[in-house]
Amino acid sequence: MIAILGGDTMEYPILRPDVDLIETNAGAIINKARENKFMFVTYTQFDVLRLCTGENSLEDIVNLISQKYEVSKERVKHDVQNFISFMHKNDVLTVSKRKLGNITKSKKFMKSKEEILSERKNISRFPTKFSQLSALWLILTERCSLECSYCNMALEAKFKPDDEVIMATGDALRLLDEARALGAKILGISGGEITAYSDIFKVIRHAFDIGYQHVIFGTKAVGITKKFAERLYGSGARRIQISIDTLDPETYQKLILNGTLESALRGIYNLIDAGFKIHVRSTITKYNIDQIPELWEFMHDLGAESIVGFVVYPEGRADRHLLPSKEQIKWLENTIREKFKDKKFVPEVSYFRCGIPVTCSAGILSIAAYPNGNVTLCDSGRTLMTKYPKKYVFGNFKYQSLKEIWENSKTLNKFRKSKFLPPCSECSYLYNCLRGCPMISEIVFDNPELADPRCIIRYPYSEDGTKRTPNDIFLWDTPRGGSDAIVRN
Secondary structure, X not given: OOHHHHOOOOOEEEEOOOOEEEXXXXXXXXXXXXXXXXXXXXXXXXXXHHOOEOOOOHHHHHHHHHHHHOOOHHHHHHHHHHHHHHHHHOOOEEEEOOOOOOOOOOOOOOOOHHHHHHHHHOOOOOOOOEOOOOEEEEEEEOOOOOOEOOOOOOHHHHHOOHHHHEOOHHHHHHHHHHHHHOOOOEEEEEEOOHHHOOOHHHHHHHHHXXXXXXXXXXXXXXXXXXXXXXXXXXXXXXXXXXXXXXOOHHHHHHHEOOOOHHHHHHHHHHHHHHOOEEEEEEEEOOOOHHHHHHHHHHHHHOXXXXXXXXXXXXXXXXXXXXXXOHHHHHHHHHHHHHHOOOOOOOOEEEOOEOEOXXXXXXXXXXEEEOOOOEEEOOOOOHHHHHHOHHHHOOEEOOOOOXXXXXXXXXXXXXXXXHOOOOOHHHOOOHHHHOOOOHHXXXXXXXXXXXXXXOEXXXXXXXXXXXXXXXXXXXXXXXXXXXXXXXXXX
8 A cells, every 4th residue: 555545645646658638628637548437526636637747745735726626635635645645446546665856747836826716717517628638439431241230220221321320531541640639649540441541551541540449340250351351450450350149150140141150250360360469259049148258258269358248239220129138138147157277268248237327428528530530439330320410410520520520519518418407416326437438328218308317316116016126137228216206208
């Protein structure tokens, strides 16, 4: 345990290099992008973190905060000590016993009296403006010939003009530049199949060339040749997500209408041979859940870096008839835990749970751009964007810069503000969930503005009237509210 937890004022807290501080109009966000975690802090806490450079001791920080906010040192010391201790426990800060200088290159902290008064005057109760974009999602193409039974991509894409469903290469490169200028370090590529986008190599290469640290993309691997895999590796990518759901040819054909298992496995072998580290993602349905253990053992022994299975999301082509039962999900968890207990890692069975919904960063730290120019929340936002364009289309990059949309879109700012409106605004868990995901509310309630149906505070009862408990498996049933909760109209 470090001495600072016990009150040593001559130790030097330092912001970790994998943590970004993103200023908002209500304080800041601590963003740990690699772990997909973030948390909100107040302006005062933001000031404390900006002083954690390696140059200031705890005593220095207390003195500076006391001076700026005109509060006694005794009171400041107690609060700052507790906050820094919490940040250290959550891997936001590290501590040195020596003064190391300003190694984080933090911006100037102390300001003039006039600047401080102006800053305080402009502080908002809730954050609606963000100084930095963390991640950009590009839906490069909506075309895909595989026609997976659970795909959230609209089938009509194949009947639309190219300029509506395939992003022009020039647009993609410009968006990369503009997002990087806004601070983005992560690029997610989504849409149809990456093999259907002819300039995928150019887009990935450009992203790495201008400073993106992570490029996230996946493939079914169907039809990937040795030459394609080598060109993809040559673009700078080293890791790739492989989507595969079974080793049974008949089940594969049932789930992936226009693909074959043999073609997918050949593509996976070509990617591994080219040098890729593979991360396996499986979609779990009632038709393949019993085949998942066999698949995952095979992929583990093939050298997969990680394996995760997601219970099917009933949106797009998928519907509830594909969902496995709660008993099947629990069986799979237990089986995987037992089969992999002596292996290098245990694959994750991922599904939604009742409780406090997981916070989503869409519109706060990330944004998504579609081929037709529309900018919206994420790569799963097509339904919202189509059904409620006035609420979920934040702008169009063919007519506006990404900077203009990110900073000035009235629609986007209204969406951000909606995260903090009643009835959730008074909830003590508000900053833990931010109302959850509007797409999930749309699927369950046919209304994206209702509170996330996973929330057991707003919806304490299941559809059958039984009490819901934290970590119950959520299988898209319509929950019921209590006397003070939102209920379905």
